[in-house]
Amino acid sequence: MSPAAVGRSAATFVWESADGRFCSGSAATAGGFTSMSCLPDSGDTALSVHPALVALLSTYTFAEVHVFGADREVVRSVTCNGRPVTVRRLPPVLDGRRALYAFDLSEPTAGRVTVTVARGRATAVEHIELMGGSLQHEVSCR
Incomplete structure:
Protein backbone atom coordinates (compact mmCIF):
# COMPACT_ATOMS: atom_id res chain seq x y z
CA MET A 1 0.00 0.00 0.00
CA SER A 2 1.40 3.40 -0.99
CA PRO A 3 0.18 6.85 0.00
CA ALA A 4 -0.86 8.69 -3.17
CA ALA A 5 -1.73 11.92 -1.35
CA VAL A 6 -1.79 12.98 2.29
CA GLY A 7 -3.46 16.14 3.54
CA ARG A 8 -4.33 17.54 6.94
CA SER A 9 -7.83 16.04 6.88
CA ALA A 10 -7.54 12.88 4.74
CA ALA A 11 -5.24 10.54 2.86
CA THR A 12 -5.55 8.47 -0.32
CA PHE A 13 -3.74 5.17 -0.78
CA VAL A 14 -3.23 2.81 -3.74
CA TRP A 15 -2.09 -0.80 -4.01
CA GLU A 16 -2.16 -3.86 -6.21
CA SER A 17 -4.16 -6.80 -4.90
CA ALA A 18 -2.66 -10.30 -4.76
CA ASP A 19 -4.57 -11.16 -7.95
CA GLY A 20 -3.23 -8.10 -9.85
CA ARG A 21 -6.17 -5.69 -9.52
CA PHE A 22 -5.62 -1.94 -8.96
CA CYS A 23 -7.11 -0.81 -5.63
CA SER A 24 -7.49 2.51 -3.86
CA GLY A 25 -8.77 3.77 -0.56
CA SER A 26 -9.23 7.01 1.34
CA ALA A 27 -9.60 7.78 5.01
CA ALA A 28 -10.12 10.83 7.19
CA THR A 29 -7.10 11.38 9.40
CA ALA A 30 -9.30 12.00 12.47
CA GLY A 31 -11.74 9.18 11.69
CA GLY A 32 -15.20 9.66 10.30
CA PHE A 33 -14.93 8.04 6.89
CA THR A 34 -13.08 5.39 5.00
CA SER A 35 -13.58 4.05 1.50
CA MET A 36 -11.97 1.31 -0.52
CA SER A 37 -12.46 -0.14 -3.98
CA CYS A 38 -10.68 -2.42 -6.42
CA LEU A 39 -11.19 -2.76 -10.14
CA PRO A 40 -13.22 -5.89 -10.89
CA ASP A 41 -10.59 -7.56 -13.06
CA SER A 42 -6.81 -7.33 -13.47
CA GLY A 43 -7.36 -7.10 -17.25
CA ASP A 44 -9.04 -3.71 -16.72
CA THR A 45 -5.59 -2.15 -16.46
CA ALA A 46 -3.53 -4.45 -18.66
CA LEU A 47 -0.03 -3.29 -19.58
CA SER A 48 0.01 -1.42 -22.88
CA VAL A 49 2.18 -2.79 -25.69
CA HIS A 50 2.95 0.81 -26.75
CA PRO A 51 4.14 3.77 -24.64
CA ALA A 52 1.06 5.15 -22.89
CA LEU A 53 -0.30 6.90 -19.84
CA VAL A 54 -3.06 4.98 -18.08
CA ALA A 55 -5.49 6.92 -15.88
CA LEU A 56 -6.17 4.82 -12.79
CA LEU A 57 -7.77 7.07 -10.17
CA SER A 58 -9.41 10.49 -10.00
CA THR A 59 -11.00 11.27 -6.68
CA TYR A 60 -11.66 14.15 -4.34
CA THR A 61 -10.82 13.81 -0.65
CA PHE A 62 -8.99 16.84 0.76
CA ALA A 63 -7.94 17.74 -2.80
CA GLU A 64 -8.47 16.49 -6.34
CA VAL A 65 -6.16 13.45 -6.42
CA HIS A 66 -5.01 11.72 -9.62
CA VAL A 67 -3.03 8.49 -9.95
CA PHE A 68 -1.85 7.28 -13.33
CA GLY A 69 0.48 4.68 -14.72
CA ALA A 70 3.18 5.05 -17.32
CA ASP A 71 3.80 2.07 -19.57
CA ARG A 72 7.11 1.95 -21.44
CA GLU A 73 7.90 5.62 -20.68
CA VAL A 74 9.05 7.79 -17.78
CA VAL A 75 7.25 10.92 -16.59
CA ARG A 76 9.51 13.97 -16.48
CA SER A 77 7.00 16.71 -15.55
CA VAL A 78 3.34 17.66 -15.19
CA THR A 79 2.09 21.19 -15.81
CA CYS A 80 -1.19 23.10 -15.69
CA ASN A 81 -1.20 26.11 -18.01
CA GLY A 82 2.60 25.92 -18.09
CA ARG A 83 2.89 25.99 -14.29
CA PRO A 84 4.59 22.97 -12.69
CA VAL A 85 2.43 20.51 -10.74
CA THR A 86 4.20 18.44 -8.11
CA VAL A 87 4.12 14.82 -9.27
CA ARG A 88 5.20 11.94 -7.04
CA ARG A 89 6.50 8.59 -8.23
CA LEU A 90 4.91 5.70 -6.36
CA PRO A 91 6.13 2.11 -6.15
CA PRO A 92 5.55 0.28 -9.45
CA VAL A 93 2.90 -2.38 -10.08
CA LEU A 94 2.48 -5.27 -12.53
CA ASP A 95 5.72 -6.90 -11.35
CA GLY A 96 7.54 -3.59 -11.74
CA ARG A 97 6.50 -3.09 -15.36
CA ARG A 98 4.21 -0.08 -14.78
CA ALA A 99 5.47 3.03 -13.02
CA LEU A 100 2.81 4.79 -10.93
CA TYR A 101 2.61 8.55 -10.44
CA ALA A 102 0.32 10.78 -8.38
CA PHE A 103 -0.47 14.47 -8.20
CA ASP A 104 -3.11 16.52 -6.44
CA LEU A 105 -4.74 19.86 -7.12
CA SER A 106 -6.07 21.98 -4.27
CA GLU A 107 -9.54 22.37 -5.79
CA PRO A 108 -11.72 20.82 -8.51
CA THR A 109 -10.14 21.71 -11.82
CA ALA A 110 -11.43 21.54 -15.38
CA GLY A 111 -9.49 20.63 -18.50
CA ARG A 112 -6.34 18.57 -18.60
CA VAL A 113 -2.74 18.65 -17.43
CA THR A 114 0.21 18.34 -19.78
CA VAL A 115 2.60 15.47 -19.09
CA THR A 116 6.10 15.42 -20.56
CA VAL A 117 7.50 11.90 -20.85
CA ALA A 118 10.75 10.27 -21.93
CA ARG A 119 10.55 7.34 -24.33
CA GLY A 120 14.07 6.02 -24.61
CA ARG A 121 16.04 9.04 -25.87
CA ALA A 122 12.99 10.90 -27.22
CA THR A 123 10.64 13.26 -25.39
CA GLU A 129 -8.10 14.70 -18.34
CA LEU A 130 -9.08 16.16 -14.97
CA MET A 131 -12.22 15.50 -12.96
CA GLY A 132 -13.93 18.68 -14.16
CA GLY A 133 -13.53 17.60 -17.79
CA SER A 134 -14.92 20.38 -19.95
CA LEU A 135 -17.16 21.76 -17.19
CA GLN A 136 -16.70 25.37 -16.21
CA HIS A 137 -14.79 25.74 -12.95
CA GLU A 138 -12.97 28.71 -11.54
CA VAL A 139 -9.71 26.82 -12.04
CA SER A 140 -8.90 25.28 -15.39
CA CYS A 141 -5.92 23.69 -17.13
CA ARG A 142 -5.58 23.76 -20.90
Missing part, protein backbone atom coordinates in the same frame (compact mmCIF):
# COMPACT_ATOMS: atom_id res chain seq x y z
CA ALA A 124 6.89 13.36 -25.98
CA VAL A 125 3.92 15.32 -24.62
CA GLU A 126 0.69 13.68 -23.46
CA HIS A 127 -2.36 14.85 -21.49
CA ILE A 128 -4.48 13.61 -18.60
Whole structure:
Protein backbone atom coordinates (compact mmCIF):
# COMPACT_ATOMS: atom_id res chain seq x y z
CA MET A 1 0.00 0.00 0.00
CA SER A 2 1.40 3.40 -0.99
CA PRO A 3 0.18 6.85 0.00
CA ALA A 4 -0.86 8.69 -3.17
CA ALA A 5 -1.73 11.92 -1.35
CA VAL A 6 -1.79 12.98 2.29
CA GLY A 7 -3.46 16.14 3.54
CA ARG A 8 -4.33 17.54 6.94
CA SER A 9 -7.83 16.04 6.88
CA ALA A 10 -7.54 12.88 4.74
CA ALA A 11 -5.24 10.54 2.86
CA THR A 12 -5.55 8.47 -0.32
CA PHE A 13 -3.74 5.17 -0.78
CA VAL A 14 -3.23 2.81 -3.74
CA TRP A 15 -2.09 -0.80 -4.01
CA GLU A 16 -2.16 -3.86 -6.21
CA SER A 17 -4.16 -6.80 -4.90
CA ALA A 18 -2.66 -10.30 -4.76
CA ASP A 19 -4.57 -11.16 -7.95
CA GLY A 20 -3.23 -8.10 -9.85
CA ARG A 21 -6.17 -5.69 -9.52
CA PHE A 22 -5.62 -1.94 -8.96
CA CYS A 23 -7.11 -0.81 -5.63
CA SER A 24 -7.49 2.51 -3.86
CA GLY A 25 -8.77 3.77 -0.56
CA SER A 26 -9.23 7.01 1.34
CA ALA A 27 -9.60 7.78 5.01
CA ALA A 28 -10.12 10.83 7.19
CA THR A 29 -7.10 11.38 9.40
CA ALA A 30 -9.30 12.00 12.47
CA GLY A 31 -11.74 9.18 11.69
CA GLY A 32 -15.20 9.66 10.30
CA PHE A 33 -14.93 8.04 6.89
CA THR A 34 -13.08 5.39 5.00
CA SER A 35 -13.58 4.05 1.50
CA MET A 36 -11.97 1.31 -0.52
CA SER A 37 -12.46 -0.14 -3.98
CA CYS A 38 -10.68 -2.42 -6.42
CA LEU A 39 -11.19 -2.76 -10.14
CA PRO A 40 -13.22 -5.89 -10.89
CA ASP A 41 -10.59 -7.56 -13.06
CA SER A 42 -6.81 -7.33 -13.47
CA GLY A 43 -7.36 -7.10 -17.25
CA ASP A 44 -9.04 -3.71 -16.72
CA THR A 45 -5.59 -2.15 -16.46
CA ALA A 46 -3.53 -4.45 -18.66
CA LEU A 47 -0.03 -3.29 -19.58
CA SER A 48 0.01 -1.42 -22.88
CA VAL A 49 2.18 -2.79 -25.69
CA HIS A 50 2.95 0.81 -26.75
CA PRO A 51 4.14 3.77 -24.64
CA ALA A 52 1.06 5.15 -22.89
CA LEU A 53 -0.30 6.90 -19.84
CA VAL A 54 -3.06 4.98 -18.08
CA ALA A 55 -5.49 6.92 -15.88
CA LEU A 56 -6.17 4.82 -12.79
CA LEU A 57 -7.77 7.07 -10.17
CA SER A 58 -9.41 10.49 -10.00
CA THR A 59 -11.00 11.27 -6.68
CA TYR A 60 -11.66 14.15 -4.34
CA THR A 61 -10.82 13.81 -0.65
CA PHE A 62 -8.99 16.84 0.76
CA ALA A 63 -7.94 17.74 -2.80
CA GLU A 64 -8.47 16.49 -6.34
CA VAL A 65 -6.16 13.45 -6.42
CA HIS A 66 -5.01 11.72 -9.62
CA VAL A 67 -3.03 8.49 -9.95
CA PHE A 68 -1.85 7.28 -13.33
CA GLY A 69 0.48 4.68 -14.72
CA ALA A 70 3.18 5.05 -17.32
CA ASP A 71 3.80 2.07 -19.57
CA ARG A 72 7.11 1.95 -21.44
CA GLU A 73 7.90 5.62 -20.68
CA VAL A 74 9.05 7.79 -17.78
CA VAL A 75 7.25 10.92 -16.59
CA ARG A 76 9.51 13.97 -16.48
CA SER A 77 7.00 16.71 -15.55
CA VAL A 78 3.34 17.66 -15.19
CA THR A 79 2.09 21.19 -15.81
CA CYS A 80 -1.19 23.10 -15.69
CA ASN A 81 -1.20 26.11 -18.01
CA GLY A 82 2.60 25.92 -18.09
CA ARG A 83 2.89 25.99 -14.29
CA PRO A 84 4.59 22.97 -12.69
CA VAL A 85 2.43 20.51 -10.74
CA THR A 86 4.20 18.44 -8.11
CA VAL A 87 4.12 14.82 -9.27
CA ARG A 88 5.20 11.94 -7.04
CA ARG A 89 6.50 8.59 -8.23
CA LEU A 90 4.91 5.70 -6.36
CA PRO A 91 6.13 2.11 -6.15
CA PRO A 92 5.55 0.28 -9.45
CA VAL A 93 2.90 -2.38 -10.08
CA LEU A 94 2.48 -5.27 -12.53
CA ASP A 95 5.72 -6.90 -11.35
CA GLY A 96 7.54 -3.59 -11.74
CA ARG A 97 6.50 -3.09 -15.36
CA ARG A 98 4.21 -0.08 -14.78
CA ALA A 99 5.47 3.03 -13.02
CA LEU A 100 2.81 4.79 -10.93
CA TYR A 101 2.61 8.55 -10.44
CA ALA A 102 0.32 10.78 -8.38
CA PHE A 103 -0.47 14.47 -8.20
CA ASP A 104 -3.11 16.52 -6.44
CA LEU A 105 -4.74 19.86 -7.12
CA SER A 106 -6.07 21.98 -4.27
CA GLU A 107 -9.54 22.37 -5.79
CA PRO A 108 -11.72 20.82 -8.51
CA THR A 109 -10.14 21.71 -11.82
CA ALA A 110 -11.43 21.54 -15.38
CA GLY A 111 -9.49 20.63 -18.50
CA ARG A 112 -6.34 18.57 -18.60
CA VAL A 113 -2.74 18.65 -17.43
CA THR A 114 0.21 18.34 -19.78
CA VAL A 115 2.60 15.47 -19.09
CA THR A 116 6.10 15.42 -20.56
CA VAL A 117 7.50 11.90 -20.85
CA ALA A 118 10.75 10.27 -21.93
CA ARG A 119 10.55 7.34 -24.33
CA GLY A 120 14.07 6.02 -24.61
CA ARG A 121 16.04 9.04 -25.87
CA ALA A 122 12.99 10.90 -27.22
CA THR A 123 10.64 13.26 -25.39
CA ALA A 124 6.89 13.36 -25.98
CA VAL A 125 3.92 15.32 -24.62
CA GLU A 126 0.69 13.68 -23.46
CA HIS A 127 -2.36 14.85 -21.49
CA ILE A 128 -4.48 13.61 -18.60
CA GLU A 129 -8.10 14.70 -18.34
CA LEU A 130 -9.08 16.16 -14.97
CA MET A 131 -12.22 15.50 -12.96
CA GLY A 132 -13.93 18.68 -14.16
CA GLY A 133 -13.53 17.60 -17.79
CA SER A 134 -14.92 20.38 -19.95
CA LEU A 135 -17.16 21.76 -17.19
CA GLN A 136 -16.70 25.37 -16.21
CA HIS A 137 -14.79 25.74 -12.95
CA GLU A 138 -12.97 28.71 -11.54
CA VAL A 139 -9.71 26.82 -12.04
CA SER A 140 -8.90 25.28 -15.39
CA CYS A 141 -5.92 23.69 -17.13
CA ARG A 142 -5.58 23.76 -20.90
